[in-house]
Amino acid sequence: MSAEHPPEEHSHLSDMDLHVRALRTVLEQKGYIEAPALDVLIDTYENKIGPRNGARVVARAWVDPAFRKWLLEDATAAIASLGYTGRQGEYMVAVENTESRHNIIVCTLCSCYPWPVLGLPPVWYKSAPYRARAVKDPRGVLSDFGVTLPTTTEIRVWDSTAEVRYLVIPRRPAGSDDLGEERLAELVTRDSMIGTGLAKTPGKA
Amino acid sequence: MSYHSHADLGGQDGHGPVNPEREDELFHGAWERQALALTLAMGATGLWNIDTSRSVRETLPDYPSLSYWEKWIKGLERLLIAHGLVRADEIAAGRILHPPRPGLRVLRAAEVPSALARGAPTLRAATVPARFAVGERVRLRATAVPHHTRLPGYARGKIGRVDRVLGVHVFADSHAQGLGEQPRWLYTVVLSAQTLWGNEAAANHSVSIDAWEPYLEPAS
Numbered sequence: 001m002s003a004e005h006p007p008e009e010h011s012h013l014s015d016m017d018l019h020v021r022a023l024r025t026v027l028e029q030k031g032y033i034e035a036p037a038l039d040v041l042i043d044t045y046e047n048k049i050g051p052r053n054g055a056r057v058v059a060r061a062w063v064d065p066a067f068r069k070w071l072l073e074d075a076t077a078a079i080a081s082l083g084y085t086g087r088q089g090e091y092m093v094a095v096e097n098t099e100s101r102h103n104i105i106v107c108t109l110c111s112c113y114p115w116p117v118l119g120l121p122p123v124w125y126k127s128a129p130y131r132a133r134a135v136k137d138p139r140g141v142l143s144d145f146g147v148t149l150p151t152t153t154e155i156r157v158w159d160s161t162a163e164v165r166y167l168v169i170p171r172r173p174a175g176s177d178d179l180g181e182e183r184l185a186e187l188v189t190r191d192s193m194i195g196t197g198l199a200k201t202p203g204k205a
Numbered sequence: 206m207s208y209h210s211h212a213d214l215g216g217q218d219g220h221g222p223v224n225p226e227r228e229d230e231l232f233h234g235a236w237e238r239q240a241l242a243l244t245l246a247m248g249a250t251g252l253w254n255i256d257t258s259r260s261v262r263e264t265l266p267d268y269p270s271l272s273y274w275e276k277w278i279k280g281l282e283r284l285l286i287a288h289g290l291v292r293a294d295e296i297a298a299g300r301i302l303h304p305p306r307p308g309l310r311v312l313r314a315a316e317v318p319s320a321l322a323r324g325a326p327t328l329r330a331a332t333v334p335a336r337f338a339v340g341e342r343v344r345l346r347a348t349a350v351p352h353h354t355r356l357p358g359y360a361r362g363k364i365g366r367v368d369r370v371l372g373v374h375v376f377a378d379s380h381a382q383g384l385g386e387q388p389r390w391l392y393t394v395v396l397s398a399q400t401l402w403g404n405e406a407a408a409n410h411s412v413s414i415d416a417w418e419p420y421l422e423p424a425s
Contacts, residue, residue: 020236020278022299024243026291030305032250036314038242044321045241051228086324091371108215108357110259111273120241122226123233126273129220135359135412136216136402144223154409159215161355162391162415163327164371190228 050119053084054167055188057117058199059181061094062172072096075167079117089116089165095158096169097195102153103168104141104195106134107160114165118190125194135159145196168192170199208351211268212259216359216402240274244281249312249320252288256381260353261287327375329388336390336418341367343394344424345416353381356420360412363400364424368413369393376417390418 027033057079061068071078075092079085092114095103107113108131113121124130133141138155142148149155158166170192176184179202191197214220232238248258262280265271271279285291288306295302312320337343347362355377371391379387395413398406 016275016278017234017236019296020239020243023278023282023291023296024239025299026295026301027243027247027285029301030291032290032305032309032311033243033246034311034313037246037312037317038239040314040317041242041245041321042238044317046231046238049321086322087320088324090324090326091328091374093369106215108359109210109212109355110263120231122228122230123273124223124226127223128214128217128269130223131214132217132220133223134215136398136406138410139407141223145225151407152409155407155411156395157410157412158393159357159412159414161357162371162377162417163374164391164393164415191225196223196225 045115045120049084049116051117051188051190051193052185053082053119054114054117054190054193055185056181057082057084057094057167058169058188058193059185061169062176062184063181068096068169071169079167084116086116088112089114091164092117092167093164094167094169095156097171099171100152100154102149102155102195103166104134104138104155104157105160105166105168106131106157108132108135109159109161112160112163112165114167117167118193122190142196145191147196147198168195170195170197173199173201175202208264208353210263210353211265212263213358215357237274240277240281244277246312247281247285247290250309252290252309253284254380255325256353256375256377257383258284259377260381263353327388329373329375329386331373331390333390335370335392337367337370337392337421337423339367339370342424343367343392343416343421345394345414346420346422350378352378354378354420356416357414359401360394360396360414360416363396365394365396365400365413367392368395371415374417376419378417378419392416392418392421394421 061071071094075094079092097103111121111126135157138157187200189197192199261283262276265279290306292303344364345360373388374391375386376389393413394416395411398410
């Protein structure tokens with residue numbers, strides 16, 4: 001929102017607050033919605049389902065070769081084994097970044113995103129600049145995120161045009177050999193699982 | 206050919222830089238939370254599907270100037286009005302003016318976790334063999350269609366290679382139009398950036414899309 005309408009943000013937001021409140025009131029008066037269900041929906045995506053889920057999947061893949069193999073062959077089942085299933089992640093595919101190949105996920109047609117492992121998509125992922133440029137100028141997009149890859153690295157962009165949802169397994173950072181799964185998960189950023197970032201290096205912010 | 210999607214943005218020039226955000230920046234205003242919850246709760250009535258929702262959003266005339274959650278709210282209002290659940294005068298007044306449509310399935314709080322964990326899987330049993338195999342060269346449909354589709358404009362008429370066979374899935378084009386699921390084989394098709402964007406594109410850059418069988422024909 002702020003990225004697309006900075007000058008009129010305040011008046012615009014309050015207009016939308018009033019408008020959505022009016023709509024909600026009508027739907028409640030009609031008996032179509034139950035207020036506690038709305039609270040549970042919001043709490044779920046604000047506090048329970050988010051990129052820490054995906055980070056645990058990646059950390060497990062980094063330490064457990066059998067899980068990594070399962071994740072690459074049948075991501076839906078491997079991810080479900082950690083308890084992450086359902087809406088906007090019904091059919092998962094995991095793609096692995098290597099020294100020679102870097103994967104980036106986009107949805108040029110709307111905002112398809114793997115909710116059970118990453119939560120709701122960030123504003124930039126849904127924005128016109130990302131959707132327009134990721135497929136044509138991925139290196140330019142990466143530079144917007146401060147990421148530069150060697151020109152010899154192959155870049156594969158996955159446009160999520162159907163109901164398959166993609167998760168990038170970022171490269172395990174150097175210097176992380178001694179870390180346990182929990183510490184490793186802290187290195188896995190949301191952006192690294194979309195492919196617009198890299199996993200953090202141990203000891204750095 | 207009256208259908209026009211404003212959402213087909215892949216490859217468009219002139220959009221400027223991407224503005225990264227911190228992981229904890231989720232909503233920008235209380236109404237955005239409500240937009241999420243109202244859309245999901247009303248979707249649980251089962252009166253429309255996700256493909257219909259995408260179709261109503263992508264054809265909003267002011268799509269380019271709307272924020273993401275504004276598209277959700279405007280799309281939801283279109284569906285509510287189209288299904289006779291709410292009238293425009295009620296949204297303007299902020300209160301009920303006409304009797305409700307009876308018999309709706311209402312999402313209860315206790316059902317939310319299981320409903321989200323179940324989702325809406327689109328994979329269906331195969332009744333015919335897949336027409337294409339991994340490695341095969343295919344040409345993507347060149348023509349525009351007068352309805353919702355998930356074939357991005359930048360890939361139309363281009364030749365790619367089947368990278369994965371993803372099973373038989375609900376066909377978005379049919380589903381969005383209320384014509385039923387009509388499940389079709391779905392493939393990941395990979396295209397070189399040079400095919401898509403010309404010879405100045407890097408040779409080690411490729412893009413894949415997920416394409417249903419009706420989008421594909423054999424390429425010699």
